[in-house]
Amino acid sequence: MALPSVSTQIQLVARPQGWPVDGDFRMTTVELAEPGPGQVRVVNEYISVDPYMRGRMNDVKSYVPPFALGETMTGGAVGRVVASTVDALKVGDVVVHQLGWRDVAQGDAAQFRVVPEVAGVPVSANLGVLGMTALTAYVGLLEVAQMVPGDTVFVSGAAGAVGSMVGQIARLKGAARVIGSAGSDAKVALLTGRYGFDTAFNYKSGPVTDQLAAAAPDGIDVYFDNVGGDHLEAAIATLNDGGRAALCGAIAQYNSTDAPVGPRNMANIVGRGLMLKGFIVGTYLQHYPAFAAEMAGWLAAGEVVFDETVVDGIEHAVDAFGSLMRGANTGKMLVQIARPS
Template sequence: MPQVVSTQIQLRTRPDGWPVPENFRAVDVTYDDPRPGEIRVANEFISVDPYMRGRMNDVKSYTPPFALGETMTGGAVGRVTASTVDGFPVGAVVVHQHGWRTIAQADASTFRVVPEVPGAPLSLHLGILGMTGMTAFVGLSAIARMQPGDTVFVSGAAGAVGTATGQIARLLGARRVIGSAGSAEKVRLLTDKYGYDAALNYRDAPVREQLPALAPDGVDVFFDNVGADHLEAALDVMNPGGRLALCGAIAGYNATSRTPGPDNLTNVITRGLTLQGFTLGGHLEHAPEFRSRMQDWFSAGDIVWDETVVDGIDHAVEAFLAMMRGANTGKMVVRTAV
């Protein structure tokens, strides 16, 4: 079998504030035949996600930082092109975390075979059918313990996790679902397509001023992808016993100085609120339930999606930076099979 060349994106230097293209570099890596126990995969899509910004900093977190001079890891989906392992036949679709590269070759234990879903692009295994959808499901059901009849507020609602969260909240029986987004077009999309009862454009006026009118009876569950002003606004309107699932804080990911905390944290005490941060890696025991329920919802036609697709591994950094600035609707992916 001839050698193959994989184009890969590495972190060259650590960003200070907003990342710039000069923080990254492209390299070509040559692979020989897979060794026993290995498979080779031609990636079709790779994922770019907000959490990756935190991993560019050399700080202690829930997962180690990206190493300088090594290829960026993260979600990817592709097809097996060479295999030494039963159960991973050539042509099988697999997902993995080897990330920003056109070809991945590694031990088969680091890949998982997934089905081809009729009518669904493979990229959905990185989005609503995969980790993105499961993040929304876990945050609502396991972290926020959402109950039928709850009013749910979702920040960053037009992003990958937010569009999944609104739909899943509705399917789990929410009475009212409210979202925030950064443009009038996205606000319309939330209410017209994703089942949100109401949505606000956080660029129109402070969230703290807009939210009370959309939640006249208060909020029971807040699913937070943004932090900062959205968290503060949610604390104002939470009902007694409300639950806040803190999934992300993208508003501060590129900050170069400390940002002040909410000025209304005493509401946590006086209203008996529960704030719980989470990352999906600590709750993977819920994967079987998520996959079963998502399969049923998807098959019934109850799930819709949007993707923002950027073509070419050489545009992966561009796609990541655009996603961080909110240029995507739904999941942002890079199509490497072009």
């Protein structure tokens, strides 16, 4: 098979105002030079689209630089080496890297990490249950929120890639009760029927504070926040004395053009001795070996399940991102670029 020499890539050409639209992006092709010394070429099999990418489309200071206008965006991807000039990366190796939003990636070998192929587990799992997504759930729950056996845990956005992992890890780590919120009755049924949540509610069915109070009459001890807004306010109202919250995301306000409305009950933080801590998974990478060992065991024992929503083709990557931001995914949202070998 001929070595692919053209890369189809998605670039950001305008800063979105509110919800991203097609005109904010363009698809282009780039001719690739022969890999130089220390470089590899990879055909991506899957790329990840994630909520944090919406923040990078804005020109604001954050923990990671914004996407540059007119340049190809980046993000998690998994693919297979098709050309290499280094001994450590061989043709055929499966690798994970951050050169997503393109079908063929080329760069220095240090940008790519070889991952083993596990029988019965798709390579796409390296972007979800075996990758940064589930690591985010693991460290946020156990290191940031410091969950201990017997805690009652509430997870917002619980049917998403991170949230569904948080709920399952909480159960495996001995939570007394795990509560989730999701945006449809079908997802609520999935939380209790597939992911092992004790109870869940549809946040569109009524005020979140009221629904959470009904689901947790004795309060909650830990909150894992993927949503912000009314969910954060509800959690602050329901957290018991000494409760802890890991703030992972605030998808409710990512596309808003209005100033966000903060929780109106911040005094509870003082009166109840609450701890609210935001975190970025990249500062907790030292926990990856422990996470990887535990997750591998849970998967092998059938104690963790995962779902993927897969959109086909690099030309549909922007559509996949828009669907993700509107909550159309169950589990990890991926774009399939090349058929797995």
